Amino acid sequence: MWTFFHKLGSPPWLYAISGSILKYLLPATLLALGVGMVWGLLFTPPDFRQGDSYRIIYIHVPAAAVALAGYYVMATAGAISLIWKMKMADIAMQCCAPIGAALTFVALVTGSIWGKPTWGTWWVWDARITSMLILLFLYLGVIALYEAYDNKAAAARACAVLSLVGTVNIPIIYKSVDWWYSLHQPASIKFTGESSIHPSMLYPLLLMIAAFYALFACALLLRMRAEILDRERRTGWVRKLLEADAV
Amino acid sequence: MFGGLSFDICPGQLVQIEGANGAGKTSLLRILAGLSRYGFEGRVERHAPLLYLGHQPAVKAMLTPRENLAWHVAGEADFGAAAIDAALARVGLYGYEDVPSHALSAGQHRRVSLARLYLSNSPLWLLDEPFTAIDVDGVAALEERKAAHVAAGGAVVFTSHQPMRGNYNVRRLCLRRGLL
Amino acid sequence: MSAPSLPAFCLRLVRRQLVLAVRRPVEILNPLLFFAMVVALFPLGLGPDPKSLASFAAGTLWIIALLSNLLTSDTIFRGDYDDGSLEQLLLAPQPLYFSVLAYLGAHWLLTGVSLALISPLFALMLNLPLEALPALVASLLLGSGVMSLVGGVGAALTVGLKRGGMLISLLILPLYMPVLIFGSAAVRAAAQGFPAGPQLAILGAMFCLAIALAPLATAAGLRISIDA
Known part of the structure; x- marks a missing residue:
């Protein structure tokens, strides 16, 4: 267990292992995304109230779910880097922020597009949209803080502290905003008990959520590999790698 | 480095x-x-225990040397006004104990912080x-x-x-x- | 001679901060003046109709309080960072958690409490019903405590940066939002004749949580800023 943990801290090892993971994960992700998208958009029955416009949930819901989870991945990586001073955790945390922010942005935009036919307006200050907006602000705050520091090692630690503070606050923010405005439909996917969404619509949604998680993992690994190469560009193993590529 | x-x-x-x-x-x-x-x-x-004096003398312009020094050593012990005045006298600040620090020179600020060397037990x-x-x-x-x-x-x-x-x-x- | 007890040290730190502020009274008066000026902006922007002002008063007062707290939180540690006092505080044998708590407590007394006590005056200018005044003062007392504590985290993380002012708002404004929600809701409830107790209780709970956790993050932030 501990040797594995120590190996995680070694850039060449992480670079190699992430490469072999991506070789399988990336095609699988693209396949799942394609299947889920076609299934959801073409082969599910239309909703009897919202017609075809509800189909945007196949993008909106997974993006929102993974955006939120991404914050916790970031905070966990931050905690690891603070406690064990692990550089790879620094990199993971720093790479999470833009991906998470992008997903949050996608969730907001798709939510807004969905809002137009459903509520007749592009933007409604309802609980979940507002929470997503605040989540976007939290992500942007982390990115802004990282960019403001000249000393990148200190920047990573500062961002780790900020993301941990955000982690404590996210449930409070969500509950507050929920209380503030409870106009939205109540959550319709529950992992316990009866689901209020028909299975024919649910299965492609679950597939899409899984595909988005995998997409997040791929994007994270790709960004981390680029960042590792950038930081280690003066070391021997990167030079060797480049020479091997050039041949 | x-x-x-x-x-x-x-x-x-x-x-x-x-x-x-x-x-x-x-x-x-x-x-x-x-x-x-x-x-x-x-x-x-x-x-x-250590005593560290950095580049900056940590002297507040709005406090007097006596108040500044009293705060500098506050974490260590309560030395009392007499000991603090004596330490200030040792660094050549006799007569300046109650002058606001913003009226003092950079060297005198440095001296306020060096006065800790006459008080500290570290x-x-x-x-x-x-x-x-x-x-x-x-x-x-x-x-x-x-x-x-x-x-x-x-x-x-x-x-x-x-x-x-x-x-x-x-x-x-x-x-x-x-x-x- | 032995080291002073922790409460004595913290009280001394609070007293030092208060003495520093009293010797430069504009530091206390500026947030209040800011509050007064922004209050004057709202009738100019929204129109002088007493009824519409009254309906916005709770939210307006709370947003102004939030902004004036935000503007002062950048300065909590800055002076002490610049002149080296912060290094000495980090090296003091007392745990940083409590020193930070004393710092933020002093900030709360200087900005939040003074603002809460003077807020009824501005509430009357915005035509807030009289029966909402106790809820306004109570919610501002509790809420500004949370905001000082959370603001301390942002101040600690940005104190080493040359241009921290705008950044700190980006960092901590999202964290202020729950406080704003319950603070303004308490005042609005009281203005409509409902009890404000539940909202105030939640603000109190946030205050307790912030007292427990925010100094930890602030202390970590200060160590990072001093190290950078």
Whole structure:
């Protein structure tokens, strides 16, 4: 267990292992995304109230779910880097922020597009949209803080502290905003008990959520590999790698 | 910046860290003080309370020297007004105890913070450029104070470009391109 | 001679901060003046109709309080960082958690409490019903405590940066939002004749949580800023 943990801290090892993971994960992700998208958009029955416009949930819901989870991945990586001073955790945390922010942005935009036919307006200050907006602000705050520091090692630690503070606050923010405005439909996917969404619509949604998680993992690994190469560009193993590529 | 450093500082030692600008004197001192924890790999073991005086004298312009010094030592013990005034007198600030610090010069600010050397019970002193802005008499008094502290079983580590003027037994650590 | 007890040290730190502020009274008066000026902006922007002002009063007062707290939180540690006092505080034998708590407590007394006590005056200018005044003062007392504590985290993380002012708002404004929600809701409830107790209780709970956790993050932030 501990040797594995120590190996995680070694850039060449992480670079190699992430490469072999991506070789399988990336095609699988693209396949799942394609299947889920076609299934959801073409082969599910239309909703009897919202017609075809509800189909945007196949993008909106997974993006929102993974955006939120991404914050916790970031905070966990931050905690690891603070406690064990692990550089790879620094990199993971720093790479999470833009991906998470992008997903949050996608969730907001798709939510807004969905809002137009459903509520007749592009933007409604309802609980979940507002929470997503605040989540976007939290992500942007982390990115802004990282960019403001000249000393990148200190920047990573500062961002780790900020993301941990955000982690404590996210449930409070969500509950507050929920209380503030409870106009939205109540959550319709529950992992316990009866689901209020028909299975024919649910299965492609679950597939899409899984595909988005995998997409997040791929994007994270790709960004981390680029960042590792950038930081280690003066070391021997990167030079060797480049020479091997050039041949 | 530097690597492969390993040394002990024992009671009774007067250590001067030398080196060109940018050699890492201040960084080394901050690592020893525990202010820098992340930028280096290695271990610092401290077995005694320390007193660190950095580049900035930590003097508040809106407080008097007496109030400033009283706050500087507040974490260590409650020394009482008489001891604080006596320490200020030792660094040549007799008569300035109640003057707002913004009316004092940079050298006098430095002296307020150096007055801690006459109060502190900490055996280990880490002094970053303690002679900055101090006049000739002040430097001599400061050297004497350091020597007395070392003779009493304390230890002093300080950074400076100038060698000490008096004839003291100084151990020198010279940082040159990351080597000792 | 032995080290002073922890409460004595913290009280001394609070007293030092208060003395520093009293010797430069504009530091206390500026947030209040800011509050007064922004209050004057709202009738100019929204129109002088007393009824519409009254309906916005709760939210307006709370947003102004939030902004004036935000503007002062950048300065909590800045002076002490610049002149080296912060290094000495980090090296003091007392745990940083409690020193930070004392710092933030002093900030709360200087900005939040003074603002809460003077807020009824501005509430009357915005035509807030009289029966909402106790809820306004109570919610501002509790809420500004949370905001000082959370603001301390942002201040600690940005104190080492040359241009921290705008950044700190980006960092901590999202964290202020729950406080704003419950603070303004308490005042609005009281203005409509409902009890404000539940909202105030939640603000109190946030205050307790912030007292427990925010100094930890602030202390970590200060160590990072001093190290950078």
